[in-house]
Amino acid sequence: MAGTDPTPAVSFLEVSRRFGEVRAVDKVSFDVADGEFFSMLGPSGSGKTTCLRLIAGFEQPSSGHIKVHGVNVEGVPPYERDVNTVFQDYALFPHMSVGQNVEYGLMIRKVPKAERRKRSEEMLALIKLDGMYARKPSQLSGGQRQRVALARALINRPRVLLLDEPLGALDLKLRESMQNELKSIQRQVGITFIYVTHDQGEALSMSDRLAVFNHGRIEQIGSPSEVYDHPSSQFVASFVGQTNLLEGYLAQRLGGFPATYAVRPERIRILAPDAEVPAGMATIDGRIDTVTYLGAASRLEIEVDGGRLMVVEQNLEGGTMSTDRHVGAPVRLVIERRHIQAVAESM
Amino acid sequence: MNEAAALPAMRSPLQRLSSVLYLRPALLLFLLLMPPLLWLGVIYLGSLFTLLAHSFFFLDEFSGVMVREFSLVTWRQFLVNPANWDVVIRSAVMAVSVTLASALIAFPIAYYMVRFAGLKLKAMLYLGVMLPLWSSYLVRVYAWKLILAKEGIVNWFANTLALGWLLEAILDIPDIGGPSLSTSYLGTFIVFTYIWLPFMILPVVAALERVPGSVIEASGDLGANPGQTFRKVILPLAFPGVVAGSIFTFSLTLGDYIIPSIIGKSTPFLGETVYRLQGTAGNIPMAAAFTVVPIVIMGIYLSLAKRLGAFDAL
Numbered sequence: 001m002a003g004t005d006p007t008p009a010v011s012f013l014e015v016s017r018r019f020g021e022v023r024a025v026d027k028v029s030f031d032v033a034d035g036e037f038f039s040m041l042g043p044s045g046s047g048k049t050t051c052l053r054l055i056a057g058f059e060q061p062s063s064g065h066i067k068v069h070g071v072n073v074e075g076v077p078p079y080e081r082d083v084n085t086v087f088q089d090y091a092l093f094p095h096m097s098v099g100q101n102v103e104y105g106l107m108i109r110k111v112p113k114a115e116r117r118k119r120s121e122e123m124l125a126l127i128k129l130d131g132m133y134a135r136k137p138s139q140l141s142g143g144q145r146q147r148v149a150l151a152r153a154l155i156n157r158p159r160v161l162l163l164d165e166p167l168g169a170l171d172l173k174l175r176e177s178m179q180n181e182l183k184s185i186q187r188q189v190g191i192t193f194i195y196v197t198h199d200q201g202e203a204l205s206m207s208d209r210l211a212v213f214n215h216g217r218i219e220q221i222g223s224p225s226e227v228y229d230h231p232s233s234q235f236v237a238s239f240v241g242q243t244n245l246l247e248g249y250l251a252q253r254l255g256g257f258p259a260t261y262a263v264r265p266e267r268i269r270i271l272a273p274d275a276e277v278p279a280g281m282a283t284i285d286g287r288i289d290t291v292t293y294l295g296a297a298s299r300l301e302i303e304v305d306g307g308r309l310m311v312v313e314q315n316l317e318g319g320t321m322s323t324d325r326h327v328g329a330p331v332r333l334v335i336e337r338r339h340i341q342a343v344a345e346s347m
Numbered sequence: 348m349n350e351a352a353a354l355p356a357m358r359s360p361l362q363r364l365s366s367v368l369y370l371r372p373a374l375l376l377f378l379l380l381m382p383p384l385l386w387l388g389v390i391y392l393g394s395l396f397t398l399l400a401h402s403f404f405f406l407d408e409f410s411g412v413m414v415r416e417f418s419l420v421t422w423r424q425f426l427v428n429p430a431n432w433d434v435v436i437r438s439a440v441m442a443v444s445v446t447l448a449s450a451l452i453a454f455p456i457a458y459y460m461v462r463f464a465g466l467k468l469k470a471m472l473y474l475g476v477m478l479p480l481w482s483s484y485l486v487r488v489y490a491w492k493l494i495l496a497k498e499g500i501v502n503w504f505a506n507t508l509a510l511g512w513l514l515e516a517i518l519d520i521p522d523i524g525g526p527s528l529s530t531s532y533l534g535t536f537i538v539f540t541y542i543w544l545p546f547m548i549l550p551v552v553a554a555l556e557r558v559p560g561s562v563i564e565a566s567g568d569l570g571a572n573p574g575q576t577f578r579k580v581i582l583p584l585a586f587p588g589v590v591a592g593s594i595f596t597f598s599l600t601l602g603d604y605i606i607p608s609i610i611g612k613s614t615p616f617l618g619e620t621v622y623r624l625q626g627t628a629g630n631i632p633m634a635a636a637f638t639v640v641p642i643v644i645m646g647i648y649l650s651l652a653k654r655l656g657a658f659d660a661l
Contacts, residue, residue: 104566105569152569
């Protein structure tokens with residue numbers, strides 16, 4: 001089972017990677033526990049993929065130390081590391097069949113043919129591609145290629161699996177089902193997964209913990225709910241999920257200090273303009289400026305003194321409020337004080 | 348509703364013509380392809396078949412005049428004369444050697460261009476590969492004659508480095524050697540390889556360009572050391588490009604008559620033989636029979652190349 005080894009699966013200590021003048025990764029330190037599903041989330045160019053390539057061994061750190069299961073991997077080439085990668089473009093070998101692709105690592109390690117065949121058939125069954133052994137990668141759909149890439153990495157039973165935006169090229173429906181599948185495969189095999197993505201929804205829904213990257217640094221590490229509910233910086237607050245950043249008058253009015261605060265749009269409740277404000281809640285009056293229907297929820301822009309606030313409201317049947325949600329309607333907004341989070345300035 | 352009224356009122360003949368062509372793409376294709384197809388079909392293939400047909404005529408032994416009657420006399424003469432076979436084998440061996448050498452030299456150059464050279468260096472290398480093709484072929488061959496001559500720079504350089512004995516030893520090897528590099532098969536081979544090398548480099552570059560870097564990284568990631576990655580991934584993926592290039596180097600060497608007539612021994616190659624037979628000897632039927640040989644060899648070669656997937660990389 002996962003999580004039995006107290007030594008971190010991967011640990012970064014003050015790791016930097018410079019490309020000329022650019023600091024792609026800037027003094028990054030973190031530990032990934034054995035058996036953990038760890039995500040590295042950030043916009044493109046934030047250093048998350050470089051971190052992954054440093055673990056895989058495709059890049060060498062300019063300074064700092066990287067350990068994989070307690071062993072310093074400085075100067076160890078990729079082919080001698082006990083980690084495997086699922087590439088963003090899958091990187092399947094086009095001249096080999098699906099089965100040969102999956103068996104590649106075993107073939108390199110000179111595992112006997114019969115065992116290779118047996119294990120690759122097992123792998124293909126795990127990813128629900130039984131009977132596809134003899135197909136060529138070009139005959140598969142994007143989702144199927146994705147699974148072959150996963151099987152090809154997993155068959156080597158690595159201690160750490162690296163995934164570089166593996167679902168980026170798939171369409172929405174497929175992506176959602178692959179998310180569930182990846183998560184359940186990870187539970188089955190008990191291997192540490194390090195998952196790079198720019199999709200905050202993916203990171204929140206799959207990870208045990210996630211690290212939010214920005215400009216080559218980690219802004220915050222924590223469980224999905226910690227990162228979402230207690231963003232440490234403006235950047236995290238606005239990159240992970242949607243948020244209202246309160247500054248100036250609004251900050252003073254709702255937060256009490258001239259700092260910067262973040263409020264999630266679904267934490268703001270809309271009441272009738274003359275409703276009584278419950279105890280312990282911050283409040284502000286305004287009027288509805290736009291209403292965007294999203295299906296399960298609606299997003300409303302409310303004009304208030306000193307700015308605008310975005311509110312997301314579930315479209316519950318009948319609604320909980322009697323107020324009409326039409327443009328121009330006056331409303332009273334209330335927010336629990338604990339949901340108004342002070343956030344630090346970002347770099 | 349009146350349909351005609353919906354059309355624009357004023358339409359020039361040119362506009363009407365383009366509408367017709369737009370609505371009938373097959374007609375457009377036919378008009379565009381007709382001239383080149385006529386050229387290829389009638390002028391090129393037609394004359395080729397006429398030439399081949401000549402191999403079934405024969406030369407009257409007494410008058411030296413070509414007899415335009417179907418006969419296998421020429422073919423019998425061609426097949427029974429061992430000197431003819433020498434020419435064929437000599438040419439084929441040369442073509443194979445030049446092709447192998449070109450592939451061996453071209454691969455590292457192409458690999459460096461694709462994987463390591465920056466944009467600017469890559470452009471320079473492309474230019475370096477193509478530049479010789481822009482100058483006259485004859486000039487380059489004569490330049491090589493000077494380079495390889497006994498008084499030439501290679502000899503001088505070898506002597507300066509006190510390696511004259513080595514050059515002598517190489518030239519003493521039977522079959523490939525000779526009095527000097529410019530009068531040996533080795534010299535012919537060097538010049539052939541130089542002249543046709545760009546035709547090998549370019550298809551190999553094209554094939555390597557199509558190998559994504561991530562595939563090479565994936566191989567290493569899965570435990571393959573660089574040598575294994577090269578054998579299992581890079582070479583199989585680039586091989587169609589090598590085969591495509593070899594079609595050029597092989598066929599060009601097989602048919603060339605200028606290089607062996609300027610550099611090398613006086614023993615003839617295929618191209619020279621055809622040239623002599625249809626020119627000074629005036630034996631058109633025998634020249635035609637000789638022409639069939641490279642066509643047959645290339646036919647076999649191309650069908651093998653097709654099986655190896657060479658045409659996927661073109």
